[in-house]
Amino acid sequence: MPGIDECLLEAMRLPGARGAALVDWTSGLALGAVGESPGGDQEAAAAEAAELARLAAEQHAFTADGGTEEEGADPPVEDLILSNRDSYHVLRFVRTSFDSSVFLHLWLARTEGNLALARIRLGEMAGRLVLG
Amino acid sequence: MTTVRTTTPAPPPRLPVRDKAAALDRGWGGVSPMLTRLAAERATGILVRERGTLHLADGQVVHAESPSAPGLDTLLTPHGGDPAPGALELCHLTALYDAAYFTLAPSSTPGRFRYGSAVGLDGPLALGAVRPVPVAALERETLRRRDLLHRIWPDPTTDEAPLTRPDRVGAPPCPARRRAVLARVDGVRTALDIARELGRPAFHTLVDVRRLAAAGVVSPRPPTPAEAPPPPPQPLLETEVVDPHITLLKRLRDALEAL
Incomplete structure (x- = not known):
């Protein structure tokens, strides 16, 4: 029955993991963070990732067909993947049974990271975090 | 011939200000x-x-x-x-x-x-x-x-006032979470009322309301007549004074105005 930090520490065991955070995309607050922070500033990284997540979550074009047109617990987007020359960022939206707007942000070194594995594991962790 | 002194006096010393940079450090x-x-x-x-x-x-x-x-x-x-x-x-x-x-x-x-x-x-x-x-x-x-x-919308009035939708026609589409807020804007509820109903944090609702305000979809409700500040008290002249001279003057004024 993991709490936030246990969940983030588990994410850090993924190969190539450099940093992990649980971020609220409405406020931009990091509710938890472990490891390094992209850009070196945890609060700035959380606010910037939140802005990206919010844009993805709020655009109609990215919503699944027959998806969450009305308010519900399902986030409209499952995950976001961003790559650059040396790293991957995976943003996994967390589904909760109460109203929330949070996502897991995993930062992976590109050379060691396994994107497919990270996506699967993050999905599992997101489920365990809130459903026990 | 007079000479005009052009030297301006030294400016007063600057008032001390809180050093915000140091405070942030x-x-x-x-x-x-x-x-x-x-x-x-x-x-x-x-x-x-x-x-x-x-x-x-x-x-x-x-x-x-x-x-x-x-x-x-x-x-x-x-x-x-x-x-x-x-x-x-x-x-x-x-x-x-x-x-x-x-x-x-x-x-x-x-x-x-x-x-x-x-x-x-x-x-x-x-x-x-x-x-x-x-x-x-x-x-x-x-x-x-x-x-x-x-940064979203600099006017804080919508944070506490009852909210209203001035123009329902031509409202731009907005995402589901914000639509849930908008659906509860009825001229009575405040952002906090809406937050409670949706089981959301109040700050998060303020964010959504400010975004709606920035889009021109929601605005603070202007005070209704019942809530409007009471009218200023009538001048004494109109109500209490019974001096016969003043009564005469008022009748004269009314007559002149009626011409």
Whole structure:
């Protein structure tokens, strides 16, 4: 029955993991963070990732067909993947049974990271975090 | 021939200003000097401010409550059964930062601190302990949140006023979460009312309302006649004076006006 930090520490065991955070995309607050922070500033990284997540979550074009047109617990987007020359960022939206707007942000070194594995594991962790 | 002195007097010395850069380096921006002092002395107890309370343990914040923010119970309301520890921690931290945002709002009265135990174990913490939040982090976050709201829409009126939709025609489409807020705008409810109904943090609802205000979809309701400030008292002349000369003058004025 993991709490936030246990969940983030588990994410850090993924190969190539450099940093992990649980971020609220409405406020931009990091509710938890472990490891390094992209850009070196945890609060700035959380606010910037939140802005990206919010844009993805709020655009109609990215919503699944027959998806969450009305308010519900399902986030409209499952995950976001961003790559650059040396790293991957995976943003996994967390589904909760109460109203929330949070996502897991995993930062992976590109050379060691396994994107497919990270996506699967993050999905599992997101489920365990809130459903026990 | 007169000469005009052109030398201007030396400008007065500049007033001292708070060094905000240095304050930020210290990790706080002067949100509450009293709270900063309590953190430094690792105090335990309850700080009561105008808009809410902060519970401190060893100088860190472990709980916050504000009449302006829905409590943990409201945030968890739609949840059936026992929430998982992660979900509970998430909600508790969210509620703490939410209540602290309003508690740390600028106030007109000084805060009071009651030394002693923070929240009891039979209190809200019985639901699940929250990781203590350092005061500096809470103050930084509070300032960041103020800035976030200001950048979205600089007018704070919608934060507390009853909200209304001035023009329902031609409203731009908005995402589902914001549509849920918009659907509850009825000229009576405030942002806080809507937050409670949706089981959302108050700050999050302020964000959505400011975005709606920026889009021109929502505005604060103008005061209704019943709530409008009472009209200024009638001049004495009209009501109480019965001096016959004045009565005559008034009749004369009325007659002239009637011409």
